[in-house]
Amino acid sequence: MTGREEEQSVLSRCLAALANGKAPPHDVVLVGPCGNGKTVLLNWFAAACRTSRKRVDVLTLTPSDVSDRQALMAALAPRRVLARLLPRKIAITSVGSAEWAASGGGRSLAGALTARCRRRPLAVLLDEAHTLDIEVGSALLNASQQVRGAAPFMLVLAGTPGLPRHLDAMDASFWGRLADGLLGIGRLSLSATKEALTKPLLAHDVSVDADALAMTAEHSQCYPYFIQLWGDALWKQHLATGVSRLKVGHVAAALPHLNARVTSYYQGRFAELEASGLITAARAVAPLFQAQAQAQADSSVSPSNQEIDAALASAGIEAERDRFRAREGLNDLGYIWRPPGQLPPVLWQAGIPSLMTHVLAHAHAERSRAREIR
Ligand SMILES: Nc1ncnc2c1ncn2[C@@H]1O[C@H](COP(=O)(O)OP(=O)(O)OP(=O)(O)O)[C@@H](O)[C@H]1O
Ligand SMILES: [Mg+2]
The missing domain is CATH 1.10.10 (Arc Repressor Mutant, subunit A)
Structure with a gap:
């Protein structure tokens, strides 16, 4: 998670609001090219919700889990959860019976979600949101706006740079409401790259010489997926040689294998552009x-x-x-x-x-x- 402190702090503030029974001031959208760490960040947030001191439910979804409105309703407000919110229990859970009736007895997505979130806060995390069906997306964004006015709920969407235009097609006013929740997930800074490369090795008392580290960071382009490949390669150099201080020679020895992996990755991306x-x-x-x-x-x-x-x-x-x-x-x-x-x-x-x-x-x-x- 190196180099994502700002994003983590925005998400942590949202989690703190949820845990206190309030909707955070905004939903969150993570936008960035493939391989920059959007899914890693979503997984980190899901784990943070699950280990929060006050219980917060978290639901991690991809567009294939919610291919139509019915599937969306089933995923967000499943019958077994709604069954626990039957009107006779409503007084205890503080959901007013008039509100319950107005929601169609849980048949509307916003009504059912509101009832659910009043019982326990909920974060819905949707990865690959740039492929979400437009109608399902409209229903989801709309429900989010309604629920957050009445109960602790938040939505975190992650997707490639096509996501903003895709969301525009679902709800043109969404961006105005998002404010500080729109986060670009790009390459890391040079210092974060070096930290990401060295920290896991240092945990095993393995260090990297400054010139070897500079060479590795440059080759990685500060691109998280390549940083991951380099971390793996440096660890293997340590295992193969038994050396606990890695030098330029070790980086050079790993280079042919790294170049082969990176080139094969480029070929995939080239084919995508060609197609x-x-x-x-x-x-x-x-x-x-x-x-x-x-x-x-x-x-x-x-x-x-x-x-x-x-x-x-x-x-x-x-x-x-x-x-x-x-x-x-x-x-x-x-x-x-x-x-x-x-x-x-x-x-x-x-x-x-x-x-x-x-x-x-x-x-x-x-x-x-x-x-x-x-
Ligand atoms: N902050 C980070 N520091 C170092 N490596 C990272 C960081 N974040 C992610 N990575 C590594 O980068 C790679 C890509 O991460 P991830 O799969 O989360 O990207 P993504 O943005 O979801 O990509 P895609 O759009 O293809 O789904 C993974 O191998 C991951 O371990
Ligand atoms: Mg991903």
């Missing part, structure tokens, strides 16, 4: 992000909408509508993304800068091969 017809666009914008290889979120090396648009235009994407589609397509795949919550001008970040280098080199190799064949 979406986005290789030309991906190549066109790549040079704008070359300076982001190390430091993330540095606005001096972050292109604006206009710069992205100009790069796409100079790659021959003539119609404005096509350029918009290409940009949003690259955003949906997390190849580039705009961390949420920015005041204009909106600035873009690379998902993984070294993936862009791979795309440029690979596309170049393809062109050379095509020329040879001709």
Whole structure:
């Protein structure tokens, strides 16, 4: 969880409100490209709810668990839970019988959820929310707004950079209500990357020399999935050599294996861009992000909408509508993304800068091969 202190503190404040029987001031949405740690953060929050001193129920869902409204109702307010809230018990649980009747005796989602949450606070965590059915999503966002006015309830959604547009289609007013609950989950800072690499090893009295650590952090691009691969590789170097102080030589020895894994990952991502017809666009914008290889979120090396648009235009994407589609397509795949919550001008970040280098080199190799064949 290194480098996610801010996100953890927002979620902890929400949990404290729930545990005190109040709805937090906002729901939470985690947005970021694949492999940055959204699911890890959701799992951390679920565990925090489960171990909270005052009991808070937590429900972890994916869109396939709630494919229609009926399934949503069954997941959030199952019969066995509602059965415990029968009217004769309502006086004890402090749910007014008039309210119960108004809710249709638990037949409306908001009514049933309110009754449930008054009995015990509830956090609903929905991962991969960018694939949630629009109708189900509308019902869920709507219910959340109604319930939170009357009982301790919160919603945490996580998804790829396409999620904001997807949520817009469900409920255009949702963003206004979200305020501080919108969190961008990007690459880590360089210092957090180094900490994430060394802390687990130090717990076993294994250290990494500063130059070896710098080399590893640079290769990882501060990208959590690659940090995880490097942590694993360094641990294996320790096991294989028995050395408790890892040096540049150990990093170099692990490099071929790491490069093979990273390249195979890039190939998957390249295929994804290809399948979406986005290789030309991906190549066109790549040079704008070359300076982001190390430091993330540095606005001096972050292109604006206009710069992205100009790069796409100079790659021959003539119609404005096509350029918009290409940009949003690259955003949906997390190849580039705009961390949420920015005041204009909106600035873009690379998902993984070294993936862009791979795309440029690979596309170049393809062109050379095509020329040879001709
Ligand atoms: N703060 C962190 N520090 C170091 N490694 C991390 C951190 N967060 C996540 N990771 C590692 O990064 C990898 C990706 O994490 P995770 O699966 O949570 O990403 P995700 O954003 O949910 O991706 P996807 O969109 O593909 O579901 C995992 O291997 C995880 O262990
Ligand atoms: Mg995930």
